[in-house]
Amino acid sequence: MTLIAQIVNFIILVAVAFAAVYFIVRILFREFHKQSKAAAIFTPLAPLRVGLGYDVHRLVAGRPLILGGVNVPFDRGLEGHSDADVLVHAVMDALLGAAGQGDIGRHFPDRDPQYAGISSLLLLERVGRLLAEQGYRVNNVDAVVVAQAPRLAGYIPDMVQHIAHALNIDAKCVNVKATTTEGLGFTGTGEGIAAYAVATVVSP
Numbered sequence: 642m643t644l645i646a647q648i649v650n651f652i653i654l655v656a657v658a659f660a661a662v663y664f665i666v667r668i669l670f671r672e673f674h675k676q677s678k679a680a681a682i683f684t685p686l687a688p689l690r691v692g693l694g695y696d697v698h699r700l701v702a703g704r705p706l707i708l709g710g711v712n713v714p715f716d717r718g719l720e721g722h723s724d725a726d727v728l729v730h731a732v733m734d735a736l737l738g739a740a741g742q743g744d745i746g747r748h749f750p751d752r753d754p755q756y757a758g759i760s761s762l763l764l765l766e767r768v769g770r771l772l773a774e775q776g777y778r779v780n781n782v783d784a785v786v787v788a789q790a791p792r793l794a795g796y797i798p799d800m801v802q803h804i805a806h807a808l809n810i811d812a813k814c815v816n817v818k819a820t821t822t823e824g825l826g827f828t829g830t831g832e833g834i835a836a837y838a839v840a841t842v843v844s845p
């Protein structure tokens with residue numbers, strides 16, 4: 642083999658080696674980039690936990706209608722051991738759920754005479770303290786009351802204030818809505834009122 646042929650062979654070898662290294666590095670870099678993107682998607686931004694609450698009470702004559710701590714004028718009220726504030730009960734269950742603390746039945750059993758006729762806002766205050774003691778901070782609460790009647794829109798700002806005050810949080814962190822079920826089901830016929838709530842808390 643001539644010297645020129647040897648030089649040409651050497652150059653080709655070096656070029657192939659460079660190309661191979663270049664492609665390997667490119668593939669590895671692409672994989673790394675993909676992985677770091679995936680990590681960014683699956684790493685939570687904050688240690689946020691969500692909880693869900695749902696409650697129903699029967700509407701009966703001879704009881705006041707208490708919703709979100711507001712005494713709403715109506716010909717019937719909710720039946721229950723406490724003041725039967727279905728909205729506050731749903732909110733408490735959402736908060737306890739978010740903190741992994743069971744439900745209100747576990748913390749405030751309805752067989753316990755100390756809770757007879759008690760304002761549910763007081764119980765909500767206790768739930769707020771329980772969460773705070775464990776280092777949880779309430780991030781937000783959103784709830785919906787399901788009732789065919791009475792119309793609740795005018796009372797909602799007061800409900801929000803009461804819930805926020807009991808939890809010692811800004812009213813901007815609390816949202817309450819009301820809806821009907823177009824006459825359908827037990828809420829539609831006025832047999833009872835239901836409430837749903839979700840809450841998020843920041844864990845310690």
Ligand SMILES: [Zn+2]
Nearest residue numbers: 696697727730
């Ligand atoms: Zn209840």
